[in-house]
Amino acid sequence: MTANPPPASPVPAATRVVCEQLAPTIADLAGNQRLVLETVERNIADGADIIVLPELVTSGYVFDSADEARSLAMRRDDGFFDQVSGLLVGTSSVVVFGFCEQSDGPQLFNSAAVMTAEGLVEVYRKVHLWDRETLVFTPGSARPPVVDTPHGKVGVMVCYDLEFPEMPRALALRGADLIAVPTNWPLTDVPAGERAPEIIHAQASARANGVFIACCDRSGIERGQQWTEGTVIVDQFGWPIDRVTGTGRATADVFLGLARDKSISPHNDLLADRRSDVYGTEGSR
């Protein structure tokens, strides 16, 4: 679907953003790696510029123990990353996906890889861990990355991070045009007529910051856990461009440069209007 009209002149090429709502298999590292490679290869052939895949897509999510998670972890020098970047040679495409990261020490991190033809250009370690993730992973301590790509600046966070409005704000202040969010959203009850609350967070954050947000959820039932299957690409005004239910992909051809314009009235600018002198929200962790 095409979301936004191009600016008048010069006319840049649209960026094709794809989120593929895969169903990885818990504890099948090799099988999930093949799934990722097949998915990247197919979407590159279809002209995707930015591909976002789910959180922990190479390992699965519902670990039965920290030892199981460790057995499904990858180091940053894992040959798998070379295989992914090999698929990107000759393109300017970017792939973002979640994986279970084995650090040089004993710690495991719930990480997101940002990959180009150059290789693994950035790894983000999830800062806000959800529920039993705290029993397996060490929380990240570095700020989320903003990666300068030929398509625009791509910020990255993972799942529960999105429920902290400070995170998209931080990425927007550092120039992100699009925020890629690998997720595994556990299914929750919502009132009749309402959509998943995580989508509401994505909409509000996109609108508050004038950025595109691409959330890639997963599908499949894993050890009894159902997922929201809420994959959504939201435009810089907060409106969903494309969504997907079940397996399949959301696609949006967007002009990411539109996220550089934060003006929302003749007298207002989303970021310049901030009043940090008043908020006083820093200081308490």
Added chain:
Amino acid sequence: MTANPPPASPVPAATRVVCEQLAPTIADLAGNQRLVLETVERNIADGADIIVLPELVTSGYVFDSADEARSLAMRRDDGFFDQVSGLLVGTSSVVVFGFCEQSDGPQLFNSAAVMTAEGLVEVYRKVHLWDRETLVFTPGSARPPVVDTPHGKVGVMVCYDLEFPEMPRALALRGADLIAVPTNWPLTDVPAGERAPEIIHAQASARANGVFIACCDRSGIERGQQWTEGTVIVDQFGWPIDRVTGTGRATADVFLGLARDKSISPHNDLLADRRSDVYGTEGSR
């Protein structure tokens, strides 16, 4: 409508929150004051504990000049405030409404009054001014208030403030259980099937902070300006409890103490999970 089950024990009384979507008349200060008095009196008789009325309800919004706004302004010692508090004598009720404030100097502020039987207990001067408001008003420079009431802690902001996630966050960190938001939401186009974006902001902010939010919009067409008529009371999970279209009121009987529980999983707390060490969002105004 009753939104939340009471906690097991002790059973506190529910708080009745009312937002009445009035249609003030531009430039009719005396008539609008009567409208406010009638509305407060009627809702007190109906058992309202917290009454929220629109932004600038005593003056109207679409001023033709700063001089016109000045002619519709009130100082804090205006006798009208005594009339409102007189209606609250013998109750523990709280009224929040917007007014055009004449300061001791030449400045006008887009302010919200917080009133009890004790009188004018707090005035908040809108920090984020929208569009042509910047031609009339001076932006406030003080943090938004959190007022301790017998019903719970009531935070206050006005309209466009809500589009800055830092504002509800600041109020929640200071203990607000409910945030009262007098608003005048100009009608904007939304895609088919979508609700007003300001409501999405209210939902996301309520959910991110575990607070109730009561937004009171206005109705009526003023000098050609239509309004969203989007009055909504949102629970601490971000779900609308009651809404109103046209004139009329939204009502919710809620247990504001539920906003004190920020736990959302055995391992997560909405506020304690914040990572101010990572965000780095302060510093740029």
